[in-house]
Amino acid sequence: MKKLLVIGLVMSNFVFAQKAKNDTVHTVSIEEIATPEYGQKKIKIETTPSGETYQKEVNPFKKGSVMAFWGWNFSTYSNSDIHFKGDGYDFQLNNVVAHDRQSAFRWNLYFNPSKVTIPQVNYRITYFIKDNLGITLGMDHMKYVMDQNQTVDFQGYINNPEYASLVNNGKVDLSDSKLLTFEHTDGLNYVNIGAQKYINIYDKKNLDIFWSYGGGIGALIPKSNVQLMGNERSDRFHLAGFGADVRTALSIVALKHIVVQVEGKFGYINMPDIKTTLNNKPDKASQDFVYGEVDFGIGYTFNTRKYN
Numbered sequence: 132m133k134k135l136l137v138i139g140l141v142m143s144n145f146v147f148a149q150k151a152k153n154d155t156v157h158t159v160s161i162e163e164i165a166t167p168e169y170g171q172k173k174i175k176i177e178t179t180p181s182g183e184t185y186q187k188e189v190n191p192f193k194k195g196s197v198m199a200f201w202g203w204n205f206s207t208y209s210n211s212d213i214h215f216k217g218d219g220y221d222f223q224l225n226n227v228v229a230h231d232r233q234s235a236f237r238w239n240l241y242f243n244p245s246k247v248t249i250p251q252v253n254y255r256i257t258y259f260i261k262d263n264l265g266i267t268l269g270m271d272h273m274k275y276v277m278d279q280n281q282t283v284d285f286q287g288y289i290n291n292p293e294y295a296s297l298v299n300n301g302k303v304d305l306s307d308s309k310l311l312t313f314e315h316t317d318g319l320n321y322v323n324i325g326a327q328k329y330i331n332i333y334d335k336k337n338l339d340i341f342w343s344y345g346g347g348i349g350a351l352i353p354k355s356n357v358q359l360m361g362n363e364r365s366d367r368f369h370l371a372g373f374g375a376d377v378r379t380a381l382s383i384v385a386l387k388h389i390v391v392q393v394e395g396k397f398g399y400i401n402m403p404d405i406k407t408t409l410n411n412k413p414d415k416a417s418q419d420f421v422y423g424e425v426d427f428g429i430g431y432t433f434n435t436r437k438y439n
Contacts, residue, residue, distance in 0.1 A: 207424075214418070272319075285298050353405070393425070396425075
């Protein structure tokens with residue numbers, strides 16, 4: 132009977148030990164107890180932790196986590212109407228074509244700490260207020276350059292006869308740069324705050340892939356390089372307007388911390404107060420347009436709190 136009891140305890144221990152990897156494993160031993168009264172065996176049950184170690188998986192975008200990101204962007208812009216107003220002129224150039232300006236790749240430019248902001252770059256920090264839901268503060272340093280070799284429609288007036296003569300049949304040729312050069316190349320700075328939801332679409336031990344979507348709003352603080360009708364070139368930072376965007380991204384997370392990300396954005400920019408002269412004259416320009424942007428880069432995610 133006692134042998135059956137021992138076998139039963141051993142079997143029940145084996146069954147319960149298989150229920151979960153993290154369960155405590157119970158071992159059963161038979162200890163000889165020599166007593167004059169009984170001279171029999173007594174069963175002793177010992178509890179010991181499992182010999183196997185199981186590490187709890189940590190979500191890289193868990194609540195309380197922070198992600199820092201640095202990357203580069205390519206941008207494209209819709210045509211826009213640019214309105215110029217100042218002492219002696221008030222006119223609009225219609226359907227102006229512009230492009231971004233990529234810096235040629237050089238290690239000493241893209242990775243030199245003193246020059247890393249010269250290319251078109253993105254940098255941001257994201258705090259996760261919930262699992263997989265992050266609030267992002269960042270800046271998109273884009274560049275916007277009006278194509279010089281174009282003829283555009285002209286509406287309005289210029290009192291100065293030298294520059295008024297450049298208008299023919301309601302059109303003006305910008306190719307000689309005499310009337311205007313116009314760019315935001317240091318740059319078209321979109322300081323924005325946004326929210327993104329992350330969805331895990333691939334989950335392995337040391338590799339995760341997330342798809343995310345969200346949106347943002349922010350301020351435009353360009354350093355606009357403008358030379359208008361012979362005035363001294365304007366080249367300074369200025370709060371010029373606002374923007375908004377929707378965004379989606381694919382993030383590959385290696386070893387729970389290293390993030391490689393590709394993101395697409397579609398947005399709207401409205402700048403009603405672009406400085407066009409170097410001094411404090413009331414001269415200004417305004418424009419609005421939509422844009423598309425693709426940025427890619429690398430980040431690092433870390434926890435700000437401990438989890439058991």
